[in-house]
Amino acid sequence: MHRAQLAMLTSFFALALMFPLVAPYVALASEILIFALLAMSYDLVLGYGGMLSFGHAAFFGIGAYTTGILLIRVFPSVPVALLGAVCVSSLAAAFVGYASIRRHGIYFTMVTLAFAQMFYFIAFKWTGLTGGDDGLQGVPRPNIGPIDLHPEINLYYFILALVIVSMFVIVRVVHSPMGTALQALRENRNRAMSVGYNVDKFKLVAFVISGCFAGLAGGLYALLLNMVPLGSLHWTTSGEVVVMNITGGMATLFGPVIGAVSIILLRDTISNYTDAWSLFMGLIFMIAVFGFRDGIAGFFQKKIIPRASEILRRAFPRKR
Amino acid sequence: MERKCYAILTICLLSIAFFLLVNAPAVAEPLKISVLTDMSGPYAGITGANVEAAKMAIADFGGKVLGEPVEFVYRDHMCKPDVANQKAKELYEKEQVDVIFDCPNSAAGLAVANQAKIHKKLFINVGSGTTRLTGPDCNRYTFKWAYNDYMLATAVGLWAAENLGKKWYTITADYAWGHDLLHHFSEALKAKGGTLLGNEMVALGTSDFSPYIIKAMNAKPDVLVLLNAGKDAVNSTKQANEFGLKNKLKIIHALMFIEDIKASGDVFAGDYVTGAWYWKSDNPGSKEFVEKWKKQFNKPPNWMNAATYSAVTQYLKAVERAKTKDALPVVKALEGHEFRDLLANPGKIRAEDHMEVGNAYILKAKQPGEIKEDWDFFEVVGIIPPGKAYQDPKETGCKMEKTE
Incomplete structure (x- = not known):
């Protein structure tokens, strides 16, 4: 692993350890972590794979519902439920990916959206299993061994541990030969094909990995809320993730994390002061799109960090 | 060089954390009331003004209960159950409120009722219609006001x-x-x-x-x-x-x-x-409430607004009867209580399922x-x-x- 990435991951870890103290409330910090993971997993598809999937809510929601249903009906064990969520959402991602990856551009977007809507309506109608419009209520948080997950702060650190591991894996995937190939075929599909890469296979693998982590994020969300809202499967959740990626910076991995943190934090704070919060969110999104084409992370990487390091270098000349 | 930077960063963050810990807000002493409602989603036009109704109820009660001024906060749940759930945690844990009012949308209502049970604090629902709140999903800390499906x-x-x-x-x-x-x-x-x-x-x-x-x-x-x-x-x-x-x-x-x-x-x-009510009805206090409302908003209140006013008023009265703001004594003071006010003439809070019933x-x-x-x-x-x-x-x- 590259030193810079390790540094980023450790600094993220250091910041995240203290985040509950600074965040408005602990449950919000947990929510931000979960959406950071979701946005990061989506970056694999959008940023690195160049696929504008509009159905990521499906894997998030399927993960959440699987966790909820397993915990309520089958076996009250968090690891089992989360593992189930990961498996089921990966399977769903394989299915959706297999059917949609042959299409490109807007057609791909539409097919993924259609699948996501299909899952949404299944959950909406199958009230016996999912609770329908009322959501799946009363998801328990059983202890894991000696760890009591009921206090919000305990759950936060549990989520943090899983998110850090997932981030490590995602970073590894991006910097593996597969990740490099993925970027190559994003940049020039025909050239990648002519070199001999099986384009669809790479895309599908990236899609499934992404769906797997989205499912994990969904499972954690069900634990956090003690319920699964039907909205977790709604297309607006997919839209939110796209917005987080674009404001944060695509294909930067930590950009989407920054996007998730800033969007959820801003929405939560602004909505305490005005009911026109969505107006401000829209303005911020527009500023991000017009002003920071590479997102907040890209802006820092390209403009601020080089300048800052220049200043630092002058202030502290390196002794050799 | 890089290491030095990290050391400085860590020290900064630790000191911020320490500062925040030391200055953590003291446990709120006075009674704190909150309204959690839809102010920017599809029901905003109907339920958004419930915040004003609650404020008006507190002001009309004299702004004080048990000799202490009543504090008030509100949150917008955007008609999303996940947001409602998170905001309920914020209100109970961070804001240390004693009660949450309203909460339209059945899924949101059920989610907040579960949080009320977990936190052992009151939740008086006005906005959501589901009968589950006073049925299979009922709990000791949750009340349902004015109507259901x-x-x-x-x-x-x-x-x-x-x-x-x-x-x-x-x-x-x-x-x-x-x-x-x-x-x-x-x-x-x-x-x-x-x-x-x-x-x-x-x-x-x-x-x-x-x-x-x-x-x-x-x-x-x-x-x-x-x-x-x-x-x-x-x-x-x-x-x-x-x-x-x-x-x-x-x-x-x-x-x-x-x-x-x-x-x-x-x-x-x-x-x-x-x-559940109509603004032309002549229940005790109804006319005065409508007059005040019209002066402030140039329109009469809808029955959700009146129900919120009634719920807040009856809660404050229950606190006075219980002589404490602790959750369980207030629950007991509410259970089985009969009253007459602008909304319900007569009204009763049923002890069996915590449903406040009045004329339809x-x-x-x-x-x-x-x-x-x-x-x-x-x-x-x-x-x-x-x-x-x-x-x-x-x-x-x-x-x-x-x-x-």
Whole structure:
């Protein structure tokens, strides 16, 4: 692993350890972590794979519902439920990916959206299993061994541990030969094909990995809320993730994390002061799109960090 | 160099953390009331003003209880159950509120009720209609105020079967809420010995209702029941009007507010609906409340606003009776309490399932020619007593736990 990435991951870890103290409330910090993971997993598809999937809510929601249903009906064990969520959402991602990856551009977007809507309506109608419009209520948080997950702060650190591991894996995937190939075929599909890469296979693998982590994020969300809202499967959740990626910076991995943190934090704070919060969110999104084409992370990487390091270098000349 | 930077960063962050820990807010001593409602989602036009209703109730109570000033906060849940759930945690844990009011949207209401149970603090729901709150999902800390789906369906259902005709046809929005209402409506009809000629399940957001309306028309019912809300209600009624149905039969709706009529002109003229209150009613304190409201907002309050005012007032009175703001004594002071106020005349908070019950009003939308005063859109044509409008507490399926 590259030193810079390790540094980023450790600094993220250091910041995240203290985040509950600074965040408005602990449950919000947990929510931000979960959406950071979701946005990061989506970056694999959008940023690195160049696929504008509009159905990521499906894997998030399927993960959440699987966790909820397993915990309520089958076996009250968090690891089992989360593992189930990961498996089921990966399977769903394989299915959706297999059917949609042959299409490109807007057609791909539409097919993924259609699948996501299909899952949404299944959950909406199958009230016996999912609770329908009322959501799946009363998801328990059983202890894991000696760890009591009921206090919000305990759950936060549990989520943090899983998110850090997932981030490590995602970073590894991006910097593996597969990740490099993925970027190559994003940049020039025909050239990648002519070199001999099986384009669809790479895309599908990236899609499934992404769906797997989205499912994990969904499972954690069900634990956090003690319920699964039907909205977790709604297309607006997919839209939110796209917005987080674009404001944060695509294909930067930590950009989407920054996007998730800033969007959820801003929405939560602004909505305490005005009911026109969505107006401000829209303005911020527009500023991000017009002003920071590479997102907040890209802006820092390209403009601020080089300048800052220049200043630092002058202030502290390196002794050799 | 890099390492030095990290050391400095870590020290900075640790000091911030220490600072925050040292300056952590002290435990809130005075009573703190909160409203969690939809202020920017689809119900914002109806429930957004509940915040003002709660403020008004606190001010009218004198702004003080047990000699301490009452604090107030509100949060917008955007009609999303996940946001509602998170905000409820913020309110109970960070803001240290003693009670949360309102919370429309059934999923949001159920989620917050669960949080109330976990945090052992009060939640008095006004906005969501689900009977689960006072049924299988009831708990000691959750109360339901003014209405529920059973009452919406049963009150107007019983009245219509008696006064409008015994042959019905229903058009139902095809999801949990619609199914629930259909069940309660057909039970009411059965109780009065009527017949349901047919039912059409229609997907949410359908724009063309004409096939269903033609079917309904051919069945020749006395009453057409439209179990939908919002845009669906407007579209289906508009198309029924275009087929001239209102000359042949009466239309009943599940849920309608004065704001809906203001927004849609004469579409609903002559239709019937249940309400928990109407701003022209002369309950004790009702007139003063409406006057104040009109002065502030240039329109009368809807019954959700009145219900919130009533709930906050009765809660404050219960705190005075209990002589403490602790949750359980206040719960006990509320349970079984009977009162008369602007909303409920008389009203009772049932101990068995924590449902606040009062009279249900049968409202008939006036024809445009009959409206003499702006916003006076309804005529009260009937009153159903609480014993008939609400389900017997033995049948709700609520098993109230006895936490001491």
